[in-house]
Every structure is written in structure tokens, then in C-alpha cells.
Amino acid sequence: MKSSYDFAILGGGIAGVSAAYFLSKTAKVALIEREPSWGFHASGRSAAVFIEAYDNFILSDLTLDSKDFFINPDPEFSESPIVQPLGGVTVFRPDELEQAQSYLTHWQTRCPSLRLIDQSDAVSLIPILKAEAIAGAIYDPNLLSIDTHQLLQCMLRGVRKHGGQLFCGIDSEPRITLHNIWEIDVGKVSVRAPVLINAAGAWANEVALMTGQQPLPLTPARRTAAVIKVPGGAPDWPMLKTFNQQLYVKPEQPGLLVSPQDETPSAAADAYPDELDLAVAIERFEKLCEFSVSRIHRSWAGLRTLTPDRRPVLGFANTEEKFFWIAGQGGAGIQTAPALGRIAADALIHGAAISSQLDPCRFARADDVSA
Numbered sequence: 001m002k003s004s005y006d007f008a009i010l011g012g013g014i015a016g017v018s019a020a021y022f023l024s025k026t027a028k029v030a031l032i033e034r035e036p037s038w039g040f041h042a043s044g045r046s047a048a049v050f051i052e053a054y055d056n057f058i059l060s061d062l063t064l065d066s067k068d069f070f071i072n073p074d075p076e077f078s079e080s081p082i083v084q085p086l087g088g089v090t091v092f093r094p095d096e097l098e099q100a101q102s103y104l105t106h107w108q109t110r111c112p113s114l115r116l117i118d119q120s121d122a123v124s125l126i127p128i129l130k131a132e133a134i135a136g137a138i139y140d141p142n143l144l145s146i147d148t149h150q151l152l153q154c155m156l157r158g159v160r161k162h163g164g165q166l167f168c169g170i171d172s173e174p175r176i177t178l179h180n181i182w183e184i185d186v187g188k189v190s191v192r193a194p195v196l197i198n199a200a201g202a203w204a205n206e207v208a209l210m211t212g213q214q215p216l217p218l219t220p221a222r223r224t225a226a227v228i229k230v231p232g233g234a235p236d237w238p239m240l241k242t243f244n245q246q247l248y249v250k251p252e253q254p255g256l257l258v259s260p261q262d263e264t265p266s267a268a269a270d271a272y273p274d275e276l277d278l279a280v281a282i283e284r285f286e287k288l289c290e291f292s293v294s295r296i297h298r299s300w301a302g303l304r305t306l307t308p309d310r311r312p313v314l315g316f317a318n319t320e321e322k323f324f325w326i327a328g329q330g331g332a333g334i335q336t337a338p339a340l341g342r343i344a345a346d347a348l349i350h351g352a353a354i355s356s357q358l359d360p361c362r363f364a365r366a367d368d369v370s371a
């Protein structure tokens with residue numbers, strides 16, 4: 001049996017789910033995920049934080065554009081906010097003071113709440129910090145924690161309510177017909193749609209190759225997280241980060257989540273933590289904090305998919321066969337998901353223009369790659 005839709009979306013992580021949510025408000029959508037559950041890969045393994053001054057101004061714009069959706073969700077979408085205040089403390093060493101000051105000058109134009117705090121203020125916010133290891137910190141009062149599970153579930157409920165179809169646990173191979181209609185077998189039914197949306201995360205290039213499209217310069221990179229137990233459970237502290245991006249620590253039950261901020265290029269696969277990355281995380285944590293780790297409570301790894309300019313790809317690379325990309329969000333795919341999903345829907349339904357900074361074709365233009 002054939003079933004016709006306006007859009008078929010491959011990938012049930014936050015990118016595909018968010019696009020499905022916004023598109024399904026006015027269009028007929030089929031969302032197809034290979035794994036038996038939604039958000040099984042990167043989207044279910046993130047640190048789940050919202051950081052306005054993230055990586056570059058494009059990611060920051062997309063993050064700021066998503067903020068209201070998280071803080072003031074439509075009551076029909078969610079009765080409670082998707083985010084909670086957390087705050088962030090980025091510590092720097094004496095030799096990093098100048099760099100920290102220029103970082104502030106660069107970011108304060110759009111994130112005016114960022115401010116320098118001294119060593120003792122940092123220690124009073126995070127009492128286990130070793131004062132002698134730092135010269136000061138940048139305080140971010142706007143850093144938020146995101147309830148990713150709630151976000152995914154509310155969006156999926158929205159898709160169902162709007163009449164969208166969800167297919168989970170389906171290993172599919174899309175093919176294009178002579179009339180440029182995509183066909184995807186999902187069990188006994190064959191989904192047909194004029195537009196295929198590739199939201200397959202680390203597998204986005206695999207999907208491109210399997211459908212005869214040009215792959216893009218996307219690099220899946222492993223990131224590791226370990227949770228350690230703390231007496232009394234997760235403390236009421238802000239997130240701790242090092243200025244040189246070697247470590248972050250976030251309150252997470254039953255204690256603290258610690259990441260060495262690794263970025264190891266990896267094949268698209270179900271990622272597992274490497275023992276060495278876990279050991280590095282604990283070593284860096286113990287060097288910066290007065291806390292001895294006797295054992296890791298649990299650990300995991302996930303793939304963040306990077307582009308050469310660390311900006312996502314959003315849009316058509318092949319307008320004839322209508323193959324639309326949402327990929328390469330790096331470490332910001334959760335915090336930018338509402339904006340990316342909404343921009344995709346505005347473009348696909350109303351023909352709204354997408355910023356050339358996100359254009360999947362930009363990598364063909366050599367001068368744009370190294371921004």
C-alpha cells in the first residue's frame with residue numbers, strides 16, 4: 001500500500017522531530033527512525049544545556065531564536081518550561097586572562113549579562129574549586145539546563161496531534177522514482193513524498209550516499225560523559241567549564257556530570273566511551289577541584305557532527321530531487337532545534353529564504369569553508 005505525504009523525514013533525533021513538529025502544523029509529514037526509540041543517539045546523550053555564547057554568532061543566533069520556545073512554551077505544547085536556570089562559571093588561569101578579556105569583548109555585544117568574576121566569587125559559587133588553580137572566571141547567569149526528554153516527547157505528541165505519522169524501528173532505504181517522488185518502505189506501507197528531509201545526524205552522509213546525493217564535509221566526533229556520585233546528590237551549583245575547553249562539570253543526579261570535551265573523529269556508529277577519555281576527564285576534574293573520585297557511577301558517549309566552519313547545514317543541496325539537509329549542528333543541536341525546525345518549515349512551506357551561512361552548497365565555494 002502507498003501512502004502520500006508532503007514531507008518524509010529520516011532521523012528521529014531532535015533535528016528530525018523538531019522539523020516534523022513545525023512542518024506537521026500545516027503539512028502532511030512522515031517521520032522515520034531506524035532505532036527502536038526516539039532520540040536514541042546524540043539527542044538522548046547530550047549534556048542538555050543552553051549556552052547563548054556558543055562557538056560562533058550563527059549558532060548563537062539560532063540559540064537565541066530558540067530561547068522563547070523553551071522558556072515560554074505554548075501551554076498546549078507543554079504546561080511547564082522546557083528549561084531551568086543553571087548559570088555557568090568558565091574558569092581561566094592567570095596566563096589566559098587577556099584571552100578571557102577579549103572573549104568577553106567579543107561576546108558581550110550580544111550576551112551583555114556575561115561578566116568577569118574574581119577567584120573568590122568563583123569559589124563561593126562552586127565550593128570544591130581549587131582557588132590556586134584559577135585566576136578568575138566568566139559568569140553566565142543565562143546558562144540553562146534543558147529537559148531534553150520533555151522536549152522530544154512534547155514535540156512527538158504535537159506531531160501526532162497534527163496528524164503526522166511516526167515510524168520507529170524501521171531500517172529504510174529511500175529511492176527516487178522517475179517522477180522525482182521519494183519512496184520509502186516502512187513495513188507493509190510505502191511512504192511517498194516529493195521532499196526527503198535528511199536529519200540522520202552522524203549518518204547524514206550515509207543517507208546521502210544511499211540516495212545518490214553528494215555527501216557534505218560532515219565529521220562525526222565522539223564526546224564522552226561520566227557521572228560521579230556526590231554525597232547528598234547533585235549540588236545546587238552552576239555549570240563549571242574551563243576556558244581552554246578541556247573540561248566541563250554539570251550537576252546531574254546522583255552527583256556531577258564530567259566531560260573532557262573530547263572531539264575524536266569517528267565513524268557513524270553507536271558510540272561507546274573510551275577508557276582513556278574517562279580517565280582524562282577524572283584527572284582534569286581532580287586537578288581543578290577538591291574532590292577525589294573513587295568510581296564512575298555511569299558513563300556514555302555520543303557523536304556530535306561537525307562541519308568545517310562549525311555552522312549547521314540547512315537547506316536543499318539538490319533542488320531537482322528535493323533532498324533537504326538538517327545536519328552538522330555540532331554541540332548545539334538541542335539548544336538550536338526549535339529555530340532550525342521553524343526555519344526549515346518556513347522555507348519548505350512558505351518559500352522563506354534561509355541564511356546563506358547555513359547553505360549546504362557553501363562548501364563547494366572554497367572561500368567560505370574556513371570561516
Ligand SMILES: Cc1cc2nc3c(=O)[nH]c(=O)nc-3n(C[C@H](O)[C@H](O)[C@H](O)COP(=O)(O)OP(=O)(O)OC[C@H]3O[C@@H](n4cnc5c(N)ncnc54)[C@H](O)[C@@H]3O)c2cc1C
Pocket residue numbers: 010011012013014015016032033034035038039040041042043044045046047048049050170171172199200201202203207223224225301302303304305326327328329330331332333334335336
Ligand atoms: C556528550 C554530548 C553532549 C552534548 N551536549 C549538548 C548540549 O548541552 N546542548 C546542545 O544543544 N547539544 C548538545 N550536544 C549535541 C546534540 O546532542 C546534537 O547536536 C543533536 O542531538 C543532534 O541531533 P540530530 O537529530 O541531528 O542527531 P541524532 O540525535 O543522532 O539523531 C539522528 C537519528 O537519525 C537516525 N538515522 C540514521 N540513519 C537513519 C536511516 N537511514 N533511517 C532512519 N533513521 C536514521 C539515527 O538512528 C538517529 O536516531 C551534545 C552531544 C553529545 C554527544
